Amino acid sequence: MYTLYATKGSGNCMKPFLIMCQLGIDFDVLEVDVLRGETRGDAYLGVNPAGAVPYLMTQDGVGVGESNAMLWLLADGSHLVPETALLRAKSLQWMFFEQSKLEPFISPARFLGHIAPHLGVGREAEISAWRDKAKAGLAVLDAHLRRHDFLVGDRYGITDVALFGYVHVADEAGIDMRIFPSVQAWIDRVSQTPGFVPLAKLCARARPFLERERVA
Ligand SMILES: N[C@@H](CCC(=O)N[C@@H](CS)C(=O)NCC(=O)O)C(=O)O
Numbered sequence: 001m002y003t004l005y006a007t008k009g010s011g012n013c014m015k016p017f018l019i020m021c022q023l024g025i026d027f028d029v030l031e032v033d034v035l036r037g038e039t040r041g042d043a044y045l046g047v048n049p050a051g052a053v054p055y056l057m058t059q060d061g062v063g064v065g066e067s068n069a070m071l072w073l074l075a076d077g078s079h080l081v082p083e084t085a086l087l088r089a090k091s092l093q094w095m096f097f098e099q100s101k102l103e104p105f106i107s108p109a110r111f112l113g114h115i116a117p118h119l120g121v122g123r124e125a126e127i128s129a130w131r132d133k134a135k136a137g138l139a140v141l142d143a144h145l146r147r148h149d150f151l152v153g154d155r156y157g158i159t160d161v162a163l164f165g166y167v168h169v170a171d172e173a174g175i176d177m178r179i180f181p182s183v184q185a186w187i188d189r190v191s192q193t194p195g196f197v198p199l200a201k202l203c204a205r206a207r208p209f210l211e212r213e214r215v216a
Contacts, residue, residue, distance in 0.1 A: 002027040002074075005047065005055040007034045008203045009115060011107065011165035013054040016070040017202050019161055022195040023078055029206035035116060038210060067165065068095040071158040080157045090152045091159040098163050101137035105130040106166045110173035131174055138170065138180050145182035149189060156193050164190050169199065 002020065006013035006029050020027045032038045032053050039051045048055040048065060056064045056073070064070055075081050082088045109130040112120030120127055141163065144151070151159040168187045171177045177184050190196070 001059050003057040004029050005032050005044075005053050005057070005209065006030070006202055006206065007032050007039075007053045009199065010034075010053060010202070011169055011199070012067040012103070014199045014202055015067040015161050015165045016054055016056055016074060018164075018197060019071055019074045019080065019158065021197040022193065023075060023080065024195075025074060029203060030209040031203045031206035032209045041210075043210060068099065068162045071095075071161055075158045080161075082152050082157060082159070087153045091157070094151050094159045095162045097137070097140070098166070101140070102134060102163065103166045105134035105137070106170050106173045106175070109134060109175075110166075110169060113174050114172040127174070134170060134173060134175060135179075138167070138175070138183060141167065142180040142182045145186045150186070156190065160186075160190050 002025065004013070004016055004020070004027055006017065008031065017027075017029070019025075032044055034053070038044055039053060045051055047057075048063060050065055052065065054065075054067050054070065056070045058064070064073055072081070082091050109127050112123055113127050148154055150156050151163060164187070167183060168190070191198075
């Protein structure tokens, strides 16, 4: 039984959530409220000193940070992990690409432009620059998906989950996804994989992190 520390609406938190749903892994979700600053509070820093979600706690009390690292742990030995060393290297290639060319731009543009727009007032130029950088990454992804149904080995797996987290909400970052039709078609394909659960369900059965801390 795993415990996933997560916040509502987060593409990074969706990744371990989705893979656990699709692989039938038993887990519990504790909701950490980023908007109320809970990731920076002492109680949460005691759980994850890096002060970020998602954070995955194993049954033995070992914590794992970084959403893409969680995918490798959770899917280990399953059909969702690429079979050969070359394909595993390609998977890591795309995961590093996601963390350097997509997520750092889609996530803040969406956060300040959509989730907490009051925090984005006066930062329009910064948001616009993030959108442009995200579009450059999405163009690379679109070119790849023009020739492939899925990212690695032409079958669905953890690499798709890693990129799906933020790419499928890039429209909420103010990016017109009609200019990336192959990405859009891939989003539709991933959304139809067996056991797919949408981001909206991430914290549907979560318990609040701080309330649990008070009760404990
Ligand atoms: N590279 C990390 C990024 C984690 C991250 O930035 N999480 C955000 C939410 S999506 C967060 O915790 N923000 C609150 C904070 O930094 O205090 C991952 O992939 O897990």
